[in-house]
Amino acid sequence: LPWSELNFLSTTDIHGFVNGQGGNMQGQYSANFADFAVFVDNMKAKAAEKGVELFLIDCGDQHDGTVLSDNIKAPGQSVDAQLTLPAIRMADYDVLSIGNHEMYTNDIIDQVTNEVAPSWKGRYITLSLKFQIVACLASSDTATGKPVGAKVRQFVGTQGTKVTAFGFVFQTFNQAGSNIKLTNVTDEVKQSWFTDAVSQPADLFILGGHIALRNQFGNTDKANSIEWDAAIKAIRAINPTTPIAVFGGHYHLRDFKNMGVNAYGISAGRYMETVAFMSMTKDGSKVDRRYLDANVPTYNFHLGRDENAPLANTTEKGNMMLKIIANAAAVTNSSLVVGKAPQDYYLSRVGINDTNSLYKLVGDYMAPTWQKPAPANPLYAIMNSGGLRYDIFAGDVTLDAAFQATPFNNKLILVPDVPFSAIKNFARNMEEYEKTIAFHRRGDGSTCTATLGYVTTDDLSATNPGDDTLHCAISNVKNPNYAVYSPRVLPCAPLDQKWDLIFVDYIEKDVKAVL
Template structure:
């Protein structure tokens, strides 16, 4: 007889990712999902990673596998007589070649995403940066999910008439399939202010004063469900919670958030909890709710306490097999296989696997301290910015080149650097501008202001928006990591024959754990479905700065040296910066004593940051690994 442990662990040797070239998934000790009366499966901030992670085995399942997974989980819910909803909270675009390399952008991704049966979804800020993406969201995604899309504080400007209309319905109410719960669902975006001019984001405080919202919170449902592209620690969810709770003292409230790119769960009160489910399709979130009290139309809500459970599911085929009770033969559905084929076809058409460089080492955004030889930001500062961001007519001028860390979205892995890699690192259309001949005494102060904030950046010029999303509104423990494996958790698996962990080797006696998230949140430290060896994450500054073509430490003329024998600072510099940071640069210059305006800003080089990174790779890394 084959034990459950032997069967599950053996899958590691036969399971393969659905995408050509995807690494085989890796085994790990597993925590089971805890089911409730109402169960929620959640994605957020997928940013086009529908192919899965092709260089990280623990996240190598694709959107087709996700379609199969939700199909099986819905079947299990029906068998249990409970309810299951699938939710997505935005930022489905920008961040992967499958979206960004096509013309128009999203040529393949919109059709792939629509194959998933999503009950509730809303917009993120990345759907709103560019007029074209706003149009595509309104004209494609909204119709694709016309009964599910909620836009509680987002409007669209019709190009033909100039009329401002709701992007989609403000809220929805429905009855669940099996338990018959009455649900009121809302869908917000945080108070985003850099959206394209064919969209309007109404601040949450103002939206809640509108008649539709006041009607919604008086519907007296059995549960409120608030989907939002909002970090769980941001003020917007706090405001929404307070207003709903003031009107509904005991009704359970579930928040599904995003934007911060972290795994997190937050407790607002005993009947209100929130879940955020990571980033880049690494994580499939799970929340279950028990103790929901049904109300009649005339019933006044009475005190009752719901219970909330959560899991952060690695997007790992072995884990998906485990949670569905299936294997590599029985897990893929015909629908899921067809979606995987759509992804493969799109990747092939866009030539995303074409390699034009070989990275000699891993370079990390947050998994290495800055500065360090393993930091992607140190690499940009010392290699890419000085050598690639060069205006030939100004190449002899000393210059300061500034790049915000939020412009970089992901790591570089040792090995093949592909067309897809370009967009994983920096998918945006950001270009470089400059102001010539700025006094160094003024220009040298800018980086400090950008990294420390201060009175010049109050209000809409909050410098947190320059940083990587993980630092904008994170789980407070995100940049902390335990120094050892949770031995107690591991032994609980190891001592239970029926629950032997995946990958456990009895002849060794210790787990072989893959590195991954070891999440701590308001519900504890047992949220991750897979037990990982911890990875430490490091905070980075809002911006980095390269000093380029400065006077050398020694030279042919003593006038280059000061009394200490060190290089003198240049009298003037060209202040070069990526265009995204321009709204912060101009007030920072004024604050530092420089009388400059947007009229003084000029284009510095042609091409985007993405183009220049790719150009540097082609010129400096060998083509083949």
């Protein structure tokens, strides 16, 4: 790894993936969270030997994604992630921020406010830039309440670096539970508490947050997201050249971006597939990065150990974490086989009308069953693309794999007697998408002999590839917002014909807007 004077490891969008994942990905993301935590401890020891700094940052969304975190019927788990958060708490993070998946429901908001944030003793930072977040004592009383975590953390690294750290979340989030109050980053950076904190002596600013680095989705937009841009400009008004290290998330992408003078950002993908490494000189004049596949051979390689040697069980902490993870897997019945897939079904490797599309599978076979009992009206069903989260691979489908594919506790809403003219509005959006569908990238498996995985394009990749392991690129298709719909082709029908419209409650506001 390209070590320097200031070094960083980061994660984001863990989404309950503490037990590793193999799937059909040849095991390159198979390390569990105990392996990761022991790797971090060894890396911090290595940094101390080198006489350099190493900081660990997480950028939110630790909830929603696997049966270990989401099976709230399991013993000991009445709230999402109750079984997995104890393992995450044992990793030696220096800065953590909240994600939108920590804010949808009041039970999780209360969990984060009263259990998660206090357990990090000032390192869980949410009352900064993007949103001001306040958990209300009563949902009807927004004037009272207590902060979720700290506004700012000011600390000194092991090598004497004075650090000021803030934590954010994207300010367009509008689906938070009633027990939380949000303010915009663009407003918060103008407050006296923020300028006072920025005015204190600092050698480094760490900005961690659940915000994409770029203003537009993908790896090519040159503009910073509005939240990061506001934060960086506010800091630069007081500290023109002090290095700024930005750690983002939410878009589930590997990415690195030049964010301004001596300001650099990195994002570590999703689901504990990626551990991001970034390094820079003390003056911020030089920077580099790597995206590590989350597996034990990769960790061991960078620790100078036998690549095939076990890692998690080499320390007392690692063994404790293994017990926590094993218990979570056992009580949630994660390995229970609940079905068998005849083939692979993908979210983004193929178009939504491809026979290997998970969206098509759900639209063709699941959606028609949502209308019970047998209907008098024709059915139109629609679901947002984000309701499906992970591929299903050929072979046995475990309960964990099923939760990974669709982890949310959504309800189905039926609107009877909708005129066919309104139904056509939904279908028209799909038809327009089909005319403009485009691949972001097509993998070429015929000539590539490496493992399937990410081939990352970022602000340094033209001359300095960032992926730590060589991969064969996987095709990546841009999907519409509503990729699950049924029927796929509407019949010719009178505009006043009555239909039944069924959708998941997550998109209720959007559906009402169309109706």
